[in-house]
Amino acid sequence: MTTVNAYASPSATEDLVPTTIERRDVGPHDVLIEIKYAGICHSDIHTVRGDWGPQSYPLVPGHEIAGIVTEIGSAVTKHAVGDRVGVGCMVNSCGECANCQKGDEQYCLKGMTGTYGAVDRDGTVTQGGYSTHVVVTEDFVVTIPEGIELDVAAPLLCAGITTYSPLRRWGAGPGKKVAVVGLGGLGHMAVKLASAMGADVTVLSQSLKKQEDGLRLGANSYYATSDPGTFEQLAGSFDLIINTVSASIDISSYLQLLSLDGALVNVGAPAEPLPVNAFALIGGRRSFAGSMIGGIPETQEMLNFCAEHGLGAEIEVIPADKINEAYERVLASDVRYRFVIDTATL
Numbered sequence: 001m002t003t004v005n006a007y008a009s010p011s012a013t014e015d016l017v018p019t020t021i022e023r024r025d026v027g028p029h030d031v032l033i034e035i036k037y038a039g040i041c042h043s044d045i046h047t048v049r050g051d052w053g054p055q056s057y058p059l060v061p062g063h064e065i066a067g068i069v070t071e072i073g074s075a076v077t078k079h080a081v082g083d084r085v086g087v088g089c090m091v092n093s094c095g096e097c098a099n100c101q102k103g104d105e106q107y108c109l110k111g112m113t114g115t116y117g118a119v120d121r122d123g124t125v126t127q128g129g130y131s132t133h134v135v136v137t138e139d140f141v142v143t144i145p146e147g148i149e150l151d152v153a154a155p156l157l158c159a160g161i162t163t164y165s166p167l168r169r170w171g172a173g174p175g176k177k178v179a180v181v182g183l184g185g186l187g188h189m190a191v192k193l194a195s196a197m198g199a200d201v202t203v204l205s206q207s208l209k210k211q212e213d214g215l216r217l218g219a220n221s222y223y224a225t226s227d228p229g230t231f232e233q234l235a236g237s238f239d240l241i242i243n244t245v246s247a248s249i250d251i252s253s254y255l256q257l258l259s260l261d262g263a264l265v266n267v268g269a270p271a272e273p274l275p276v277n278a279f280a281l282i283g284g285r286r287s288f289a290g291s292m293i294g295g296i297p298e299t300q301e302m303l304n305f306c307a308e309h310g311l312g313a314e315i316e317v318i319p320a321d322k323i324n325e326a327y328e329r330v331l332a333s334d335v336r337y338r339f340v341i342d343t344a345t346l
């Protein structure tokens with residue numbers, strides 16, 4: 001065991017505080033990573049505050065990890081000391097079920113192991129990336145290609161793959177009209193990725209406050225959803241809508257924006273069930289679907305795609321002692337577009 005510095009949540013109601021945690025010894029298939037940057041995802045806040053169920057504390061969040069390999073186990077073949085690597089939302093899965101075999105480890109039939117707050121296969125509780133080091137089995141460590149800086153790469157491990165996967169699956173590309181609902185951490189990556197894939201991209205945001213940003217990030221058009229005229233004007237327009245908003249929205253009125261055979265894919269997870277008017281689906285052979293992060297092979301594909309297209313997240317790098325303040329700013333939507341912790345300050 002090695003003791004390393006970290007920032008942890010002591011309970012659902014207290015601020016995060018500096019602490020130390022234990023990392024396991026490097027096993028034959030393990031990689032020790034010196035974490036350089038860790039992104040702050042909205043899920044971190046929901047999890048540490050117990051919004052998604054009870055947690056075991058102290059809890060170190062963080063599932064957007066970018067760093068350098070500093071030690072490898074005797075049987076490791078995928079990575080070498082000095083490699084630039086990333087870890088996303090999961091650190092293990094059964095490896096044997098049908099979904100794992102297909103490279104869809106996030107849908108492991110026995111349950112994937114989350115990067116933090118999950119019981120690992122050795123019985124310990126996982127601790128995340130707000131920390132100086134982490135030990136992860138090599139199969140859940142991806143390579144960050146040269147050409148993407150580690151700080152802008154970190155958010156790709158959750159925000160990037162969460163939007164890349166449905167864009168690919170539902171065929172975003174030349175000749176396709178894609179709308180992105182919400183221009184936050186996920187939405188800004190959806191815009192960049194869909195635009196790089198060659199799609200015609202529209203942002204649907206509550207107001208026009210971030211319009212300039214949206215267009216700069218690659219959107220072709222930008223509409224305010226607070227304006228009822230938007231829904232009339234855009235009816236039947238889109239092949240694909242990616243909904244990144246985790247608050248409840250009126251799904252049926254967004255479904256009306258889809259063309260024949262269009263799909264609305266939810267990547268956010270509102271706490272309450274979303275009512276859907278079936279007429280909005282059957283009237284245009286439309287689909288309402290969901291998608292959760294992406295598998296390890298697809299995460300690597302996404303990173304390679306980002307390197308090829310010169311894409312990274314828009315970030316604000318912060319020292320560790322600004323984490324609590326950053327949480328408040330994320331909750332107030334006052335971030336453009338991802339906070340990334342410089343772990344040297346831990």
Ligand SMILES: [Zn+2]
Nearest residue numbers: 041043158159
């Ligand atoms: Zn996340």
Ligand SMILES: [Zn+2]
Nearest residue numbers: 094097100108
């Ligand atoms: Zn499995």
